[in-house]
Amino acid sequence: MTDHPLVQMRGITKRFGGVTALQDVNLEAYAGEVLAIVGDNGAGKSTLIKILTGVYQPSEGEIFLDGQPLEMASHSDAIAQGIDAVYQTLALADHLTPAANMFLGTELTRKVAGIEFLDNRRMKSEAARVLDERLGVRLRSMDVTTDSLSGGQRQAVAIARAVYHEDLRVLVMDEPTAALGPQETARTLKLIKALREQGLAVILISHSLDDVFEVADRVHVQRRGRRVGVVETANSTVQEVLGLIVGAPANDAA
Amino acid sequence: MSAVATNSTSRSLMERLEPYLAIIGPMVMILAILLFMGVAEPARYFRLSNLNLILLDAALYMPMAMAMTFVITQRGIDLSIGSIAALSGILMAFLIKQYGFPAYVAVPLALVLGALMGLINGLIITRFKVPDLIGTLAMDLVYRGLALVIAKGLVLARFPEMVTEIGRGQIPGFIPVPVVIGLLTMALGYMVLKQTHFGRYTIAIGSSPEASEMTGVAVDRHKVYAYVLMGACAALAGVMLTGKLNAIQATSAPYFNLHVIAAVVVGGTSLFGGRPSMVGSLAGVLLLSMMINALVTLRIEFFWQSVASGVVIVSSVALYTWIQKKDRDGALGLLASLRSKEAQRMFRFSAALLGALILLLAIGAGLAVDPTPSG
Known part of the structure; x- marks a missing residue:
């Protein structure tokens, strides 16, 4: 873990009409670290990461990547800067193969007589390689449609899509374990740890404090649009974080 | 994902068959027709000249079925293709007969005009957010109306050789020219579906428009592409029809839309999007042509054709829905x-x-009481 943050959000405020979703929020994420964002419904978690991934623009505040101020007009700007997200819905097209999904929007092509064709064979081998090497996932068949995969495998395909870009530095994951059983959850957490080892800054939104304490290094707690605390999981307890989430009087917490 | 509460043996059998269903379905029906005709009327049905007739009829629908496969896979529908075919045919006819355009210019012109009509359809659906069903139904009226306005009651006939060659030419010792054109478009469509961005995005859009949007696929643009392809193919069918009959009038090509949609759906392309089957569409076109030809061969009154087509559509869609239902x-x-x-x-x-x-x-x-004759 380096001493200066890879991503820094400073004084982020977001208003939707008269509603203030975020009020003066700061966030720091470091390379090689998993930062969890927790909070009750409506605490501003999703809005915060949508600003980080360029989907929303902040009403006030600034974002710095590696100390450089970041201007993002859209999600594709964020991707170009090395910030990508895996959504809860995974954004997979169920009738396509895992490889086709992984390269959806960024297909590999080859030229035959000057005409661009999809290079299905190379996409398939690349997809299998990325899944295996970076995520340790081997699918029984690369030719099936994605809807026949298990929840964890689908997750892996969605993550593989993000990590295929060599310059990916920040990966945001929205509720990756929400729809998964215990086994699949364990597998997904393993994937997240693998990504941390590879030096990514992983930002994880989760409702499950068990998962958070299993995988995250630090926890950023949101409450009613404000950051109410950042704790290190090594020096904290589920109780303390719960207290911050619901706003109970903290006894010994910062 | 659906629940997995089905009994395991039937599930695994279905799972193994599922990728081939699109081909098995129409093949079984084609076989059934062949068997039935083999018993009922073998002498006249299995004549080489009759086979030629079937292929000639099917060829007309092949380009449209190819394009419609893309449109339906994107969860769209195009009801205006009959009118596009008629209007493009009429326009081509006028260019040739009235303005003396050479055929080798007028034919591509007709295709471009059809593509433009498809473009209008696509823009109406994507820009003005008119649902495809209503949008193309309304444009069907517009294009048909324009064809009537232009042609009035005229039947335009006698075209240059190039047009009739496209419609009914015969390669000596081989299959007719329109069949070659039809099969070529089908093969091209298969390649586009498997090997190009457009084909890939067509499935993605039909499978999950939201996911496609989120991954940066230009959903609206590729929808427009599908309608443009549809329009051009409908115009091609219009040219082929003109050549086949060596005549065209504003009321030509009725029910093209339903016939083509039927062929595509019978072929196993899912109306719910994301599951195309180009081979199935070809089989579907052949199936419908064989069925109609069988009705003619059996000397069943012409008007029963529409009844038979309707029954085949409903039963095949019901069958596919039943087969694809996971938790039976x-x-x-x-x-x-x-x-x-x-x-x-x-x-x-x-x-x-x-x-x-x-x-x-x-x-x-x-x-x-005793009826009085009316008139």
Whole structure:
């Protein structure tokens, strides 16, 4: 873990009409670290990461990547800067193969007589390689449609899509374990740890404090649009974080 | 994802068959027609000249079925293709007959005009957010109306050789020219579907428009592309029809839309998007042409054709829906569901409706007087 943050959000405020979703929020994420964002419904978690991934623009505040101020007009700007997200819905097209999904929007092509064709064979081998090497996932068949995969495998395909870009530095994951059983959850957490080892800054939104304490290094707690605390999981307890989430009087917490 | 509460043996069998269903379905039906005709009317049905007729008829629908496969896979529909075919054919006819355009310019011109009409359809659907069903239905009226306005009641006939060659030419010792054109478009469509961005995005859009949007696929643009392809293929069919009959009028090509949609759906392309089957569409086109030809061979009145087409569409869609339903109850499912309260209510309602019909017929018959001829 380096001493200066890879991503820094400073004084982020977001208003939707008269509603203030975020009020003066700061966030720091470091390379090689998993930062969890927790909070009750409506605490501003999703809005915060949508600003980080360029989907929303902040009403006030600034974002710095590696100390450089970041201007993002859209999600594709964020991707170009090395910030990508895996959504809860995974954004997979169920009738396509895992490889086709992984390269959806960024297909590999080859030229035959000057005409661009999809290079299905190379996409398939690349997809299998990325899944295996970076995520340790081997699918029984690369030719099936994605809807026949298990929840964890689908997750892996969605993550593989993000990590295929060599310059990916920040990966945001929205509720990756929400729809998964215990086994699949364990597998997904393993994937997240693998990504941390590879030096990514992983930002994880989760409702499950068990998962958070299993995988995250630090926890950023949101409450009613404000950051109410950042704790290190090594020096904290589920109780303390719960207290911050619901706003109970903290006894010994910062 | 659906629940996995099905019994395992039937599931694994279905799973193994599922990728091939699109081909098996129409193949079984084609086989059934062949068997039936083999018993009923083998001598006339299996003549080489009759085979030629079937292929000639099917060829007309092949380009449109190819394009419609893309449109339907994107969860769209295009009801205006018959009118696009007619209007493009009429425009081409006028360019040739009235303005003396050479055929080798007028034919590509017709295709471009058809593509433009498809572009209008696509823009209406994507820009103005008119649902495809209503949008293309309305444009069907517009294009047909324009064809009538331009052609009035005229039948334009006698075209240059190039046009008739496209419509009914025969490569000596081989298959007719339109069949070559039809099969070529089908093969091209297959390649585009598997090997190009457009094909890939077509499946993605039909599978999940939201996911496609999120991954940066230009959903609207690729929808427009599909309608443009559809328009151009409909125009090609219009040219082929003009050549085949060596005549065109504004009321030509009726029911192209339903016939083509039927062929595509019978071929196993899912109306719910994301599951194309180009081979199935080809089989579907052949199936419908064979069926209609069989009706003709059996000397069944022409008007029954539309009845037969409708029955085939409904039964094949129902069959595919039933097959693709993942959580089927056991073998007794159908009977068990008939015994449910809801089914009995529906049964009583249907019975009441039939009763009303019978009652009215009885009253009418009871009070009937000698009819006076009308006119």
